[in-house]
Each structure stands twice: as structure tokens, then as C-alpha cells.
Amino acid sequence: MIKTEKLACHECDLLLHIPEHTSACHSLVCPRCQHKISSGHSNALDSVIALSISALIVLGIAISLPFISFSAQGQAHSISLMHTSIELYSQGFTSLAVIALVLIVFFPFLYIFCLLMITLPIKLGLITKAPVTLGKFIGLLTPWLMADVFLIGVLIALIKLIPMADISIGGAFWAYLMFVPLFSYVVSIVDPYRLWNWIDHDSKCAY
Ligand SMILES: [Zn+2]
Incomplete structure (x- = not known):
């Protein structure tokens, strides 16, 4: 039965x-x-751990390398993901700078970090169920995960910029291009039902 x-x-x-x-x-x-x-899913826990660690590595590369370089009218610029927010801040768009940084880098990082805090101790046999707080926090973060939206925006901007300037794609762009499908796949595996199965059976009504 x-x-x-x-x-x-x-x-x-x-x-x-x-x-x-x-x-x-x-x-x-x-x-x-x-x-x-x-x-x-045949092995959701292992898949989430492996893909989350891979996503963290490529996100780290995406943060540390130049994202895009372009030159126009004799002036060359190289910009990184972190530089995007700094540029917005220096031009007076403080709230936009904070929103960009939080949605592009900080929330995806926090999501993966919390997910690993749940899955790794279970996999290592340190705990059988993760703390409820982590599940609730991930539930709050999920609607604000917009890495894919950012990438689509960048691709559209690139199409418009290519005729106007000499564009060269940096390592961070390729890293972020790898990060988005990895991250999106992790988010698709971690549906609320599966997430709360890893946390606490008595708290399923909370999602
Ligand atoms: Zn229904």
C-alpha cells in the first residue's frame, strides 16, 4: 500500500x-x-547540492571578472557586475544601484547559501530536518529571484549596442550565462512541497 x-x-x-x-x-x-x-526527481537532494555548488562557483567568477568592455569615439570602458551598481550610484541612482546589486547578485547568492545550509547537513547526516526559519526565508526570497530577467535585459542591450560601439565580451558574461540556467534549474527542483519535506513535516501548512 x-x-x-x-x-x-x-x-x-x-x-x-x-x-x-x-x-x-x-x-x-x-x-x-x-x-x-x-x-x-530521482535524486533531488544530491542534484541540488551539486548544482548549487557549481552555481556558486560560476557566480563567484561572474563577480570577479570584467563583464563587458566597449570602446566608442576613442574611449574604452570595462565594466564588471559590481561596477554596474557603482556606476548607477555615482550617477545619483542610489535606489536603482541597490536594487540592481541585490536582485542580480545578493538574493541569488543568499538563496543558494540557505539552500546549502538545508541540504548539506541532511546529506552529511548531521540533521534529519532543517530549521523552519530557513524554509520560510527561502520562500520569501523566491519571488525576488530575477537573474534570468537581468540576463535577457543584457542580451537586448547588447543587440542595440553592437552597431554603436566596439563590444568585447568578458569572462563574467560567459560565467553569468552559465549561472542563470544552473540557478533556474535548482529553483525549479526546489518546489515548496520538496523544500518543506526537507524541513519539517509539521510545518507544511506554512507555505
Ligand atoms: Zn488546487
Whole structure:
């Protein structure tokens, strides 16, 4: 007999009896509103740890190397991700500088860091369930993860800039280009149902 547990649908509050484990290539979907509750994964914990560490490494490279260099009318500029916010701040756009830095670098870093704080101790057998606070914090961060939006904006800006200046792509650009799909895949694996399975069964109602 398949072991089930009770869960209220996040969208329509329908009380569901769902299996404790979902096999890979299968998804749990609410029968009333079709909201996807979770996707099956053969080894979500290991995948999240490996991909999160990889994402942290490429994010570190993206922060430390020049993002883009361009020259026009005899003037050459090289700009890094951190420099983007510094430039905005120096031009008086303080709030925009803070928002850019937070959404592009700080929130994705914090998300991965908290995720590793949950998954690594479980994997190492130090704890069986992570603290509820971390789960709630990740839930607050998730709507503000906009690394993919930034990358799309950069690609559009590049298309417009190429005819006007001599553009050279820096190592940080390629690193960030690798970071975004890695990070997006991690976020797609960590749905609220799976996240709260790693935290505390009694606190599932909190998401
Ligand atoms: Zn529903």
C-alpha cells in the first residue's frame, strides 16, 4: 500500500492525499485547479547540492571578472557586475544601484547559501530536518529571484549596442550565462512541497 500524506493545494486549498514519494518523470497536480504541486526527481537532494555548488562557483567568477568592455569615439570602458551598481550610484541612482546589486547578485547568492545550509547537513547526516526559519526565508526570497530577467535585459542591450560601439565580451558574461540556467534549474527542483519535506513535516501548512 502506498503511504500518503495530507496536503492543502497552495492555489485552491483542496485537501489532497498525496504519496510521500513521487517517482522521476511524474508530477503531482491538483485535480481541481491543475496547480503543479511537485515534480518527481530521482535524486533531488544530491542534484541540488551539486548544482548549487557549481552555481556558486560560476557566480563567484561572474563577480570577479570584467563583464563587458566597449570602446566608442576613442574611449574604452570595462565594466564588471559590481561596477554596474557603482556606476548607477555615482550617477545619483542610489535606489536603482541597490536594487540592481541585490536582485542580480545578493538574493541569488543568499538563496543558494540557505539552500546549502538545508541540504548539506541532511546529506552529511548531521540533521534529519532543517530549521523552519530557513524554509520560510527561502520562500520569501523566491519571488525576488530575477537573474534570468537581468540576463535577457543584457542580451537586448547588447543587440542595440553592437552597431554603436566596439563590444568585447568578458569572462563574467560567459560565467553569468552559465549561472542563470544552473540557478533556474535548482529553483525549479526546489518546489515548496520538496523544500518543506526537507524541513519539517509539521510545518507544511506554512507555505
Ligand atoms: Zn488546487
